[in-house]
Amino acid sequence: MAEDDSDETYRDERARFYDATLPDADRPDVGFYVDLARETDQPVLEATCGTGRIYLDLLAAGVDADGFDRSRDALAVLRETAAKRDLEPSVWQADLASFETERRYGLVTCPFNAIQNLTAVDAQLSALRSVHDALVPGGRFVFDVFVPNFDIICEDYGQWQSKDIDYRGETHQLRSRTLIADEVEQLFTVETELYDADGSLVFTEEEHLAMLPKRQLELLARLSPFESFSATGDFTDEPLSDGHSIQVWSLRKGDE
Ligand SMILES: C[S@@+](CC[C@H](N)C(=O)[O-])C[C@H]1O[C@@H](n2cnc3c(N)ncnc32)[C@H](O)[C@@H]1O
Structure with a gap:
């Protein structure tokens, strides 16, 4: 697919700078998503993989992982870092709101609030339909967003x-x-x-x-083609409840 530069964020120096802020991120999400991907005995897709903060660790862990992001410059950073780490990425430029994949995946992820970049309900629902299409029967879509505090x-x-x-x-x-x-x-x-x-x-x-509070995500999940959904808090096994700061959602595609 031809890459274009129509994305508005994560351009040029901003994309390069993203990795410099990562030591401050202090999030347990990398281990969470790597463990989840390793448990999935099928290909994994990271939607909005950015500069590869998580994606490259999936590859390093031996996961058969693809990725996409809207930012051409973030993907260029990802490819440079991959070369330094002797990893072979399979990533491309695409929009979360409407993407298609050639492969089908057991797990699609969208880490670190990235789904919040979709500000229209139509785009949010369209993204859920695209993810659903990209999954095998029984596959899961797992993403995290913050709890508006x-x-x-x-x-x-x-x-x-x-x-x-x-x-x-x-x-x-x-x-x-x-x-x-x-x-x-x-x-x-x-x-x-x-x-x-x-x-x-x-x-x-x-x-x-x-903002994507729990109730809105629940309504989106109900309107989506996914069969079932659940939400936990702060990358733990605890059901999402008051006091958690991060919502971790898991939407499951039905068995066909
Ligand atoms: C906070 S970063 C997360 C990157 C990576 N997943 C991580 O956890 O480090 C958000 C990413 O979402 C991407 N993004 C924003 N809107 C997008 C869209 N509509 N389609 C695809 N990617 C998008 C940005 O380019 C950026 O790389």
Whole structure:
């Protein structure tokens, strides 16, 4: 498939910078998704694989894994890192909202809030249909998104957060803030700016995302072609409940 550059986020230096922020991510998701993929005795697809933070560990663990992402530049970073790690990636550019695959998978994943990039209900449902088509009968779609936390929204949204970060051997300043873009539609915008040691702007980016509280995901799952669904909290086996900060959803395709 020909690659285009119509994606708006994770471009150029922003895509390269993504990996520099990973040590701060402090998320147990890599081990979670690698274990899940290893238990699946069938091919695995990571939708929105980005720069390969999780995808490359799937390959390193011997999983037969494919991946796709909308960002051509993130995929270029993934391929460079794969070459350094002597791994052979099978990734391509595609849109989560409407993709088709040649293979069928036992597991499709979409880690780290990426499904929140789909801000329209039609696009969210279309993505669920695309994933369903990509799965074998009995296959599972597993993804995670954050629980919208009222304290964080009230206290932090609108405020610039700033921190120093080591990038390309120099201290850079990362500034970011999250803004409510539309209260009725529950949409928000994340603005990110990176400045080099001289104070020059390296990149600026605006990402538009949707809040996906549990009830909305439950309604989407009910409207989707999936046969059954469940949600756990914080990458544990506990059913999702008040106090968890991450929703981990598993949607199962029926046996045909
Ligand atoms: C937070 S990153 C997650 C990347 C990777 N899965 C990880 O966990 O590190 C979100 C990714 O979603 C991708 N993305 C956003 N919207 C997308 C869409 N509509 N279709 C495909 N990829 C998309 C971005 O390019 C980015 O690589």
